[in-house]
Amino acid sequence: MEKTISIHLKIWRQRGPKAKGAFETYHLDHVSTDSSFLEMLDMLNEQLVGSGKEPVVFDHDCREGICGMCSLYINGHPHGPDEDITTCQLHMRKFKDGETITIEPWRSHGFPIIRDLMVDRTAFDKIIQAGGYVSINTGGIPDANAIPISKVKADEAMDAASCIGCGACVAACKNGSAMLFVSAKVSQLALLPQGQVEAARRAKSMVAKMDELGFGNCTNTGACEAECPKNISITNIARLNREFLAAKFQD
């Protein structure tokens, strides 16, 4: 038997980047506990459109936790109260009947609001671009085991590579720092032999771009790691610091 709940929603509405925003409250009945959080927002938008109002704008794409497009700061946590998932993987069974759910956009100088709950995260793309290309000597057809990589390093590189660039780390950080994101992107290449040729240049230019775009300075609070839907470790930040400082002292 399907269980349904009634909820109150407190949602940030803002017409545009320069407009002044405010919270608006909505009420939603018959929300199935089996539905996902974004399906619940779809329900709300259908209700709003049906009554001739503007729907709530929010980012979403794959809805299976791998694209990094969904965001939302739900009840004081990026990607909601559940751990290690993105907003699209959050289900309404995590909420109680009659509960008030507060939904805010990512708030950070580096991520200006486009409209309502949608923020501009192109800053992350710019940081990635600043990292530049990776040289790979293809030569002939390489043997699969010709480049030995230890299991430990391969695992750490893969863990770092699981970052989907959603920006929850920046949203969670009291300093608005993007260090967890940048450190994951630097680490996934720094750990592997394929990434060595441009390693120093990459660390320097990605950090420079991050600073230029107005992200804060890391103070190692660890909020990013705790809220990261992909469990990226802050030890990547220590690796980025090593890579960056080594590159600077080489100059």
Add this chain to the structure above:
Amino acid sequence: MGLFIFNSSIGRKLIMSISGLALILFLLFHSIMNIFVIFSPEIYDAICKFLGANWYALIATMGLAFLFVVHIVYAFWLSLQNYIARGKERYAVKKNAPGVDWASQNMLVLGAIVLGFIALHLFNFWYKMQLQELLAKLNGEVLHVEGAALVQELFASPVYCLLYIVWLVALWFHLTHGFWSALHSLGGSNTVWLPRIKVISNIFSTVIVLLFMAIPVYYLIINLLG
């Protein structure tokens, strides 16, 4: 190359880490020297004399003052940048993530408390000791202030004992985050060593603070027992 300690976030953290670690080293020496005031006031006074108005002690004092200034200036600079980076609008509902230390989110406030008490502490001791000896020396006189007597005199007041204990609690919180965080910012951390440096940081901070705290607690107890 050198400019990166001003214009890059990791460079600024490097300065914060190095100055912080140097200050922790100072605290370690200071706490070990202090403890003699309980066991042997004579040795304590000898240390006071050794670190009085001598050229090496004065150079060290100036170096130390420089470290404090750098650490404090960078702290305010970084905090201001971080405040701006957080954006104009604040979250209406903000809950702390599990595993985030309270101290790590309040380093500036804790630092400000520590700084306020340092001012009091300098007035209580440095002003009456090294500065007076220095002024005497400039007048061609030789003065050796007996530190142990000053300590006894100050901590005869239970209010001062309690004030110093509160100060040291704030210092403990500041150090438990600051020590491992400095090592982490210098890159000295990985999946194996991160939990280890956190434990080392907690033990080290606790030992330093207990050494300092032993003195006001000791005088509080002996004064209460009459």
